[in-house]
Amino acid sequence: MNIEFIINPIAGKGKGKYIEEKIKAHFHDGDTVKIHYTAYPGHALIITQKILLRAPDIIVACGGDGTVNEVAHSLIHSAIPLGIIPIGSGNGLAAHLKIPKNTDKALQLLKKANTVSIDAGQVNRYYFFSNMGLGIDAAVIGRYEKVKQRNLWGYIKAGLWGIRNYRPAVYKVVWEEKLLKYPFFFLFCSNSNEAGYGISFTPKAKINDGLLDVLCVESLTFTQQLYFSLLVLIRKIHTYRKAVTGQISFLEIESSEPELHLQIDGEYKTIRENKIKIAVVKNAITVIIP
Numbered sequence: 001m002n003i004e005f006i007i008n009p010i011a012g013k014g015k016g017k018y019i020e021e022k023i024k025a026h027f028h029d030g031d032t033v034k035i036h037y038t039a040y041p042g043h044a045l046i047i048t049q050k051i052l053l054r055a056p057d058i059i060v061a062c063g064g065d066g067t068v069n070e071v072a073h074s075l076i077h078s079a080i081p082l083g084i085i086p087i088g089s090g091n092g093l094a095a096h097l098k099i100p101k102n103t104d105k106a107l108q109l110l111k112k113a114n115t116v117s118i119d120a121g122q123v124n125r126y127y128f129f130s131n132m133g134l135g136i137d138a139a140v141i142g143r144y145e146k147v148k149q150r151n152l153w154g155y156i157k158a159g160l161w162g163i164r165n166y167r168p169a170v171y172k173v174v175w176e177e178k179l180l181k182y183p184f185f186f187l188f189c190s191n192s193n194e195a196g197y198g199i200s201f202t203p204k205a206k207i208n209d210g211l212l213d214v215l216c217v218e219s220l221t222f223t224q225q226l227y228f229s230l231l232v233l234i235r236k237i238h239t240y241r242k243a244v245t246g247q248i249s250f251l252e253i254e255s256s257e258p259e260l261h262l263q264i265d266g267e268y269k270t271i272r273e274n275k276i277k278i279a280v281v282k283n284a285i286t287v288i289i290p
């Protein structure tokens with residue numbers, strides 16, 4: 001088997017620095033293994049494009065949702081399966097796919113090569129495989145990237161900062177026959193049912209149903225934000241009267257401001273336009289699962 005690994009050395013708490021040895025212990029006699037380390041954001045995307053020219057049997061992303069996103073982006077509509085070794089901090093996609101967090105168990109899966117075809121979401125020129133969000137979600141991720149503490153405590157600190165500092169932006173959301181226009185607290189679109197750390201804003205999402213699950217929440221007071229958090233924790237957010245939930249294959253969002261701030265698979269992005277179009281890409285990639 002020819003198998004190539006792309007390791008993000010800073011994912012999670014820097015676990016990527018230690019997995020080379022484990023990889024070598026699992027794959028020897030008869031297997032050709034190549035290991036690549038990413039050196040900067042976006043590097044995994046470029047490495048994958050080069051690897052594709054050699055047509056290996058499997059390309060493996062070792063990192064969190066950000067690394068998986070870059071590798072998977074280059075694999076869209078390729079027949080080569082994606083392996084995931086979840087060593088990031090959140091690992092939402094791997095959690096949905098029930099890929100073990102234990103590195104040895106995740107490496108073992110690669111040998112069985114049991115695969116599934118999954119959808120992706122497309123936002124303008126970007127893709128997401130787990131989720132994307134606007135509103136407080138993007139503000140929190142933007143803050144999280146600044147605090148440089150890539151763990152649950154880092155997310156909690158960024159979340160508390162978001163509750164104090166996020167100012168709702170007005171979006172016009174065109175969603176089949178629905179039109180929503182108000183200051184938004186939260187706007188989330190997901191392919192998976194896990195956002196990371198066991199939290200889910202879209203518990204009913206299925207990864208290969210040809211649809212994306214959406215949650216829109218209008219501007220909330222401080223107490224309502226606490227209630228929102230509680231409903232998310234008990235996976236009952238769809239029951240909240242200030243939430244609009246549903247499934248889409250296409251969605252348009254227009255902001256009252258000249259640019260849009262998003263999180264895409266946990267990475268903060270600024271789109272220098274006031275409009276985005278979100279669409280589903282059916283059967284976008286093949287992934288190795290248990």
Ligand SMILES: Nc1ncnc2c1ncn2[C@@H]1O[C@H](COP(=O)(O)OP(=O)(O)OP(=O)(O)O)[C@@H](O)[C@H]1O
Binds near residue numbers: 040196265
């Ligand atoms: N050598 C590097 N130095 C700095 N950043 C890097 C490097 N290699 C990759 N990156 C970037 O690190 C970011 C975070 O990676 P990733 O999402 O895989 O880990 P994580 O944030 O710990 O996990 P999760 O997204 O699941 O919470 C990505 O934007 C990726 O492009």
